[in-house]
Amino acid sequence: MNKRWVLKDAADAETVKNLSADLNISTVLSNILVQRGVTSFEEARYFFRPSELHLHDPFLMADMEKAINRIDEAIAQNQKILVYGDYDVDGTTSVALVYSFFSKRYSNMEYYIPDRYKEGYGISTQGIDHAAENDFSLIIALDCGIKSVDKIAYANTLGVDFIICDHHLAGDELPAAVAILDPKRPQCDYPYKELSGCGIGFKLAQAYAVVHDIPFGEVAEYLDLVAISVACDIVHVTGENRVLAHLGLTKINEAPCIGVKMLMEVAGKGKDYNISDVVFQLGPRINAAGRIDDAKHAVQLLIACHEDDAREKGDLINLRNVERKGHDQQITDEALSIIDNxxxxxxxxxxxxxxxxxxxxxxxxxxxxxxxxxxxxxxxxxxxxxxxxxxxxxxxxxxxxxxxxxxxxxxxxxxxxxxxxxxxxxxxxxxxxxxxxxxxxxxxxxxxxxVQQISIDAEISLTDIDAKFFRVLNQFAPFGPENMAPVFMTRNVYVSGAASLVGAKHLKMFVMQSGSSAFSCIAFNQGELLPELKNGVPFDICYTIEENVWREQRTIQLNIKGIRLK
Structure with missing residues (x-):
């Protein structure tokens, strides 16, 4: 497929030059920082060194005090609390976080995930009826509810209160809930608007911890779940989300909760997770529980306290993911056949x-x-x-x-x-x-x-890529929407040695440029270009720069996004 290569406009030259001097980095990298809104030494320190100190005060969110007061009232009166969430990754991680945090401090709680096929997305009448019939006085709804005006009104007639924790846009009318935690709602001055649903749940737990003098470390236990939600719900990886993702990835790689640890084991990748690994290794398995069977299995895995329980649920979820892949491939093949014929x-x-x-x-x-x-x-x-x-x-x-x-x-x-x-x-x-x-x-x-567009951050020579360049570039991570891995363009490279196929359709090769070392490259789904890549014949490439790990050896690799033949 032909793709449009679009080179971004250079940032203000004076700002780039000053930032480059202040940080002692190349102007290529400082230009990309300025393009992403980082224009000063202090902003760069915040960007390159995410810290829990950068998290916002949860009470800046509208209705947070009302939410904590209602939870305190429920606990004081021994009322039953139902934690309710959607069946996707964001919903199930949200439920796992909020249920795990509060159930350690209060036992009269349960959780509820609607059936994907019988109830559909969001707050369901069936879920409200379940709460009323089982004497739940309070529902904490996660990753849904901001547009459920009629459903919340119905719940109110049954004496069931709602705290809504959502991150979607509000409609013309807000539901009549006890509290609505949503940075995107009208009259909310919370300074960061792009939190995931699980991120809102985290802020609720953080606020409760502040009021009740619970150490932040007891809330930080759940940052791995937040990072999974940020990665898989495709929210912006900027500002507070980037801080949460950074802290959460550290937890995933150093001390994941038992459920996440088992999920990593069945995925077959036990360490060095980045955002992409979370999206492609963990997310599909969590989602498969609700797609093929029951999303409650995902929550049971993520709240597990014992390895045996977690391993059983992890194996079940992995099996459901295998089934999901089978359905996925079959339907994709059938759909392609319909179109192509x-x-x-x-x-x-x-x-x-x-x-x-x-x-x-x-x-x-x-x-x-x-x-x-x-x-x-x-x-x-x-x-x-x-x-x-x-x-x-x-x-x-x-x-x-x-x-x-x-x-x-x-x-x-x-x-x-x-x-x-x-x-x-x-x-x-x-x-x-x-x-x-x-x-x-x-x-x-x-x-x-x-025509698919490749957005290119900068044009460089291969000689620009050295150990320091790569070390600084790595600190741009975690990557995601609004902070994607920088894409570079280099003209007039040529194959060193011989290009080859990996699998049926991926290119593997080394490329050089006059005066440069040879760089290992992988070009996914571009195998049809193999006959054109002859030794010594120049062509242009656009690519991201990544680390390839093979048998404990770490090397710089170019991940080719596009090849333009002369």
């Missing part, structure tokens, strides 16, 4: 595919894979509970949610954000939706957005 679908600017037998739990993953393959807004549909349910994914720069708004007359409900959404419709509306979605997308998407 239909000239009309191939020619469209959107993709909508439907099969009533596809497993609902993996259609979001399939939508992501189809978006990677064809690079256009994509919806994957299947039958569920008498309706047709779908997962949608978008391309960089295109607002998928707005496109679905243009099809709302054909939908029972839909929700999500710019790049990912879920939807439900009546079965008879599928053909009309396919036509309408294509009509909306084709009339609103600029052609350049249908």
């Amino acid at each position: 239909d000239d009309v679908l191939i020619a469209r600017k959107s993709t909508v595919v439907f099969n009533e037998n596809w497993h609902k739990g993996v259609i979001g993953i399939v939508a992501s894979r189809l978006t990677e393959k064809y690079y256009r807004p994509t919806v994957v549909l299947t039958r569920s509970n008498g309706h047709v349910a779908g997962s949608a994914r978008s391309v960089l720069g295109y607002d998928l949610y707005e496109a679905l708004c243009g099809c709302s007359d054909l939908l029972i409900q839909f929700g999500g954000h710019k790049y990912a959404a879920g939807l439900t419709m009546e079965p008879e509306n599928v053909p009309a939706f396919m036509a309408k979605f294509e009509e909306v997308v084709s009339s609103t998407i600029p052609d350049e957005l249908l």
Whole structure:
């Protein structure tokens, strides 16, 4: 697939020069820092040395005092508390954190995860009824609830109070909850707006610890769960999230909780985790519990106090992940076949595919894979509970949610954000939706957005890459949205020795530039270029710089994102 290479504009030259001198680093690296909003020595110290001292006062969040007062009241009166969360990674880590922290101090508590297929996303009537029927007076809702106006009103009629801990955008009306903890809600002056749901749960525990003189270390025990949520919920890795991710990754690598430790064991990677490892090794396994079976298994793993219990749940979750992979591959292959054998679908600017037998739990993953393959807004549909349910994914720069708004007359409900959404419709509306979605997308998407973009931070020579450069670059981590691993471009490199294939479609090679050493390179899914990469023939590359560990040997490796032949 052709990709657009877009080199970012250079930052202000004087600011770059001064920062380079203050930090004693190359102007290439100081330019990238300035591009990311780091313009002074003090800001750089904050950026390069994340610390628990950089965490904000939890009581800056609107309603935090009300939330702590209501929890104190429940504990004082021995009221039953239900910790309620969504079935994805953010929801299950949130529940595990809040339940684990408070249950160490109060025993009259349980947790509840809604059934993905019977109850759907967010606060459910069934969940509220369960609370009322079992005499729960207070529900702490995590990673959901900010738009559940009707559901909270219903709970109030049953005498069930809510504390909402959410990080999604509020609607026109706020629910009538006892407290709403959400930095994005109106009238909340909390200084960082991009916390994950689990991050909000962490701030709740932090606030309770402040009031009750509990050492911060007893809250920090759960930072591994927060880092997992930050990584897997694709929130910004900036500001307080970056601090939480840094501290949490340290905990994952040095002293993970028993459940996370077992999850790492079944994943087969026991150390040196970064954000990417969390996303691709731990996240899918936690998610698989809710996609294939019951998300409560994920919570049971993450709150486990004994290794035997954790190992049993870890093995079960790993098995569910194997099943998930099977469904994922089968459905992806079937969807690709549908598209590749239909000239009309191939020619469209959107993709909508439907099969009533596809497993609902993996259609979001399939939508992501189809978006990677064809690079256009994509919806994957299947039958569920008498309706047709779908997962949608978008391309960089295109607002998928707005496109679905243009099809709302054909939908029972839909929700999500710019790049990912879920939807439900009546079965008879599928053909009309396919036509309408294509009509909306084709009339609103600029052609350049249908070509994948590689955003390049800087053009450098291979001679710029030395031990100090790499050491400083590593301190830009943890990486993630709004703080991605810097991408570099180098012109006129050539293969040293011979390029080869790894597996069926990945390139492995060494490249050089005049006057430089040879650098090991891996280029995933670019094996079709092998015949073009002849010894001594120049070409351009864009890449990230990473450390490759093989048999305890650590070397610098270029992860090639694009190759441009002359």
